[in-house]
Amino acid sequence: MTHPLPYYNLALLEAEPRARFDSFTRDDAAALGIAAAQIIREWGLSLMADVHIGDELAFRVQYGQTGEGSLHWVSGKRRVVRKFSESSLLVRFRGIDTPHLVEGLGDEYAVWGGGVPIFVGDELAATLTTSGEEDVVDHEVAVTALARFAAQDRALSA
Structure with missing residues (x-):
């Protein structure tokens, strides 16, 4: 990996804006995926990205x-x-302070960085998920x- 490790803490993650749009279509998913692919190449990373x-x-x-x-x-x-x-x-960092938040989740859950929600209005409509590097890089x-x-x-709104 050629990209430096970023620093995150709970306050920084809680302050990140939510991805909230009026709509999110298949064309939008492709445009977002292409944006992720460009970043992966620019930064010289070994990553998978799914929308x-x-x-x-x-x-x-x-x-x-x-x-x-990487699919798992x-x-x-x-x-x-x-x-x-x-x-x-953010869930991983909250789980550090509040372990019962993530305790008992099955093996099908991976509480590591790389997944972000995409909202249409107030509804969770889509996700962008990356994996392959350190979770903070993902x-x-x-x-x-x-x-x-x-x-x-x-x-992009808060």
């Missing part, structure tokens, strides 16, 4: 050493996002891709 609308895969890209082994982590992070309606890294790629996507004629 799901609901439970349906709308876009997937794999770079470097990612492959079938991507799926588990996405489950965390869908259960808590928050980024999987998270940084996801939020950076969302910011790039939002800048392409979209509004």
Whole structure:
């Protein structure tokens, strides 16, 4: 990996804006996935990125050493996002202070950074999930891709 490890704490994660849009279509999923792919290449990372609308895969890209082994982590992070309606890294940090929050989650959940929610209005509509590097890097790629996507004629709100 050539990209430096970012620093996160609970306060920083809680202050991140939510990805909230008026709509989120398959075309949007492709544009967001392409933004993630560009970041992965620019930063020289080995990552998988998935965009799901609901439970349906709308876009997937794999770079470097990612492959079938990454699917477990991507799926588990996405489950965390869908259960808590928050980024999987925020859930991980909250679980440090409040262990009962994540205790008892099954093996199908992966409480590691890299999954972020996408809202249409107040409803969780989609997820962007990355995996393959340190979880803080996975998270940084996801939020950076969302910011790039939002800048392409979209509004990212808190």
